[in-house]
Amino acid sequence: MWEAIAGASDGYFLEKLDERVTAQHAKQKARNEKHPDFQVQTSEQIKEFLQSTVGISGRGLCVFIASTITPKREKFEHHWCTTGGGVIPRGYFNLYMTCDRFAHISLNLHFSSNGDRCVASDRASKKQRSIINVSQETFQVNFIPPSIMAFDEPCYRRDRVIGASGPSGFDLVVTDRFYTSVALAMQLLTMKFYSIGTIMMNGRGLCEAILPPKKNSKSVSNKRSKMIEQDTYQVVKFLHVPVMEDVR
Known part of the structure; x- marks a missing residue:
């Protein structure tokens, strides 16, 4: 190989x-x-x-x-x-x-030659076929199946993944806490991109109603208070952009 x-x-x-x-x-x-x-x-x-x-x-x-x-x-x-x-x-x-x-x-x-005749008909799979074949042969030679095996390969219906109405025409962008911002999310929406991420508490445009209260001009710890019940959360929707939400 x-x-x-x-x-x-x-x-x-x-x-x-x-x-x-x-x-x-x-x-x-x-x-x-x-x-x-x-x-x-x-x-x-x-x-x-x-x-x-x-x-x-x-x-x-x-x-x-x-x-x-x-x-x-x-x-x-x-x-x-x-x-x-x-x-x-x-x-x-x-x-x-x-x-x-x-x-x-x-x-x-x-991993494979571009001059192969099969590549012209199905470039995506044919260029990887030789590597896949070697991997499968090596796996079969070295793997000894036990007497009892369990398979977990769930298959979900298409409408459960993208909805009964079909694709919405939007793509998804996942960002980390450093890049997540309200301004970026609104810009991505104009480009037909949904976005999801964890935003920092000092992020511009973040709703102050869901931020922890301040004491002596300093933010209190963001840990869950004893007064807040377990398994509860707060959701804030933007008035001018209803599809945007903040969750805490």
Whole structure:
């Protein structure tokens, strides 16, 4: 499977070679206009340099995946830094794969060939079919089913998901507490997007009636008061935008 992915990735690299040569040549010409000392390479020189790139191998893909698993707070390129401290020793990744090599695989990674005749008829499924087949065969070889198995695959009616009247023409946007705001929700509504999220108490446009009371000009803790019954909540509807609600 890994060799097949490597072959498809190399094929994609050759497929896009002329397009990338043209783009790099145009970029060098633009840089030469700003910096006359910069020497522009010919299209033939750029193409010859790109063609000298070593092909992708199955082992290289395994190292590529191993590099992506290790987290990094800042830029991913900092894995190859030779200065600065951290949990991973400096220059550790460069022992197994250079930064340029990692970028080359990231740019050309393909799981199946675009030249397959089946792709023209059903591009979405055919390009993934070879990977799905290998995964299914590997699963069947290694998985030994027990004597008793339980299946939980519920199937909901279409009208329970989108309503009996059919799709409403709106999409849904889910935001976290930092980006959620009343102004953003109203703007998304004009673009036919519903939105849902947890808003911060200092969010602009938030109804003050559902905010916790203040004591000495300071907000009281937002924890549930003992005077409020369990399993209760407050709902506030906007007068001018009835479809918008605040829930606390």
